[in-house]
Amino acid sequence: MAKAPRLFGTNGIRGVAGKEIDSVIAFRVGSALGTLFPKHRVLIGRDGRLSSRMLLEGVAAGLLARGNHVEDLGLITTPALEFLVRKASSSAGVMVTASHNPPEYNGFKVVDSDGIEIDRAKEEKMELLIHRVQLPATYSPGQRTSREGEIRSYLHEVEKHVVHKDRVRDLKIVIDTGNGVAAQTTPTLLRDLGARVISVNDVIDGDFPGRNSEPRPENLGALSRTVREEKADLGIAHDGDGDRAIFVDERGEVQPGDRTLALIEDELLRTHPGAKVVTPINTSMVVSEVASKRRGKLILTKVGSIEVSRTVVKVSALLGGEENGGIFYAPHHPVRDGTIAAVLVVNAIVETGRSLSKLLDELPKFYMVKEKIPCKEGAKDAAIKALKARLLGRISSSLDGVRVDLEGRGWVLVRASGTEPLLRLYAEAKTEKQVQEILNEFRPLVLAAV
Numbered sequence: 001m002a003k004a005p006r007l008f009g010t011n012g013i014r015g016v017a018g019k020e021i022d023s024v025i026a027f028r029v030g031s032a033l034g035t036l037f038p039k040h041r042v043l044i045g046r047d048g049r050l051s052s053r054m055l056l057e058g059v060a061a062g063l064l065a066r067g068n069h070v071e072d073l074g075l076i077t078t079p080a081l082e083f084l085v086r087k088a089s090s091s092a093g094v095m096v097t098a099s100h101n102p103p104e105y106n107g108f109k110v111v112d113s114d115g116i117e118i119d120r121a122k123e124e125k126m127e128l129l130i131h132r133v134q135l136p137a138t139y140s141p142g143q144r145t146s147r148e149g150e151i152r153s154y155l156h157e158v159e160k161h162v163v164h165k166d167r168v169r170d171l172k173i174v175i176d177t178g179n180g181v182a183a184q185t186t187p188t189l190l191r192d193l194g195a196r197v198i199s200v201n202d203v204i205d206g207d208f209p210g211r212n213s214e215p216r217p218e219n220l221g222a223l224s225r226t227v228r229e230e231k232a233d234l235g236i237a238h239d240g241d242g243d244r245a246i247f248v249d250e251r252g253e254v255q256p257g258d259r260t261l262a263l264i265e266d267e268l269l270r271t272h273p274g275a276k277v278v279t280p281i282n283t284s285m286v287v288s289e290v291a292s293k294r295r296g297k298l299i300l301t302k303v304g305s306i307e308v309s310r311t312v313v314k315v316s317a318l319l320g321g322e323e324n325g326g327i328f329y330a331p332h333h334p335v336r337d338g339t340i341a342a343v344l345v346v347n348a349i350v351e352t353g354r355s356l357s358k359l360l361d362e363l364p365k366f367y368m369v370k371e372k373i374p375c376k377e378g379a380k381d382a383a384i385k386a387l388k389a390r391l392l393g394r395i396s397s398s399l400d401g402v403r404v405d406l407e408g409r410g411w412v413l414v415r416a417s418g419t420e421p422l423l424r425l426y427a428e429a430k431t432e433k434q435v436q437e438i439l440n441e442f443r444p445l446v447l448a449a450v
Helices: 023-036 052-065 076-088 119-130 149-160 184-194 223-229 257-271 285-293 305-315 340-351 356-361 377-390 433-450
Strands: 014-018 043-046 070-075 091-096 104-110 144-146 172-176 196-200 234-238 245-248 274-278 297-301 319-321 327-329 333-336 367-374 402-406 410-416 422-429
Touching: 014 356, 023 043, 023 052, 023 091, 023 104, 023 119, 023 234, 023 410, 043 052, 043 076, 043 356, 052 070, 052 091, 052 104, 052 196, 076 091, 076 104, 076 340, 091 184, 091 257, 091 333, 091 356, 104 119, 104 367, 149 184, 149 433, 172 223, 184 340, 196 223, 223 234, 223 245, 223 377, 234 422, 234 433, 245 257, 245 340, 257 274, 257 285, 257 356, 274 305, 297 305, 305 319, 305 333, 319 356, 319 410, 327 340, 367 433, 377 402, 377 422, 377 433, 410 433
Parallel strands: 043 070, 043 091, 070 144, 172 196, 172 234, 274 297, 274 319
Antiparallel strands: 014 104, 091 104, 234 245, 319 327, 327 333, 367 422, 402 410, 410 422
């Protein structure tokens, strides 16, 4: 089978709405999905971006033209849609979202019948179908129904994983949903449990007026300030489609995603010794240190939520996680879910009776730096190949890009971005000085390769 030009990146299809992503592409995505999943009902949903409703209509039209029945979930988070797809029989799904990208972007996450994003092989099949010149329609179009409000059934299932529900009411929690659709999930769940919830940027608005949609430290000043002013127990920040969560401790300090992953891992492995944990190759050494301490088995993947989800299922892992705040909790659903991440961190606080900062301070400390090296889209593969040639004999892994482990010091990883014209450079070590030494050694090699 010939390969079509790539549309899918690391996580779904994304581009500037009205230019790279328009109603024509949306129709073709719907038609291609209907061809790939004939006679399946398809659940569709959208985030709050200004272009999402238009693109949702295009997807629906393409599906109906192929004869698929469509169930419109309306405004919903990605993990809620994925969970509902899994609960439905003979179904698939499409989420219209660009996750954490700027407001002018949009895109599609395509969900398989098991409630997990389709694998890479199915992505390639869809790309071939999307690029077909003609998209045949059926004489018996499908029917469309509205199922807005189904997010409640998702929240009911998430609530089952809350321990000591009576103690949650003792917590004061600040939640910054970044004007995204997670305003419908985490604040609602924690309020229903009795927690004192203070909301920040809680109005769903596709312009993201409150802050940049990506929950990075530089975007979370208002959350940190509110946590300190309100003397809250913790702060939670979500991205645009609610599948990630970044946490702020009671001191107002933004915590890296892989440290909260390690905290969750530590708590779960304490009661499930020997369980498997899946994480990408760019995750901090703190995760492997905790796995060793708790006799867990760590499995590394390529970067991308699809890679983690599919591996969690394949190896029957308990937990998956990413350095960007993605948590995959298999007992609920093995996908990236910001609301289940919030539940697991709250569980750790109420079970131990300790503050978030104290729990995190007990974890091993490492220093990581991430840099972006501009590289034209068509030159990324050649640059990685050139870097491999320069580092021949030192490479410890080529699973995703080039990784070099430096015994007693740390590691460095260079990989091509799946969403932007650049290479990503990661370096981690036990001290800040060692990190800078690693960067000073490897940055010139990467620039030369580019």
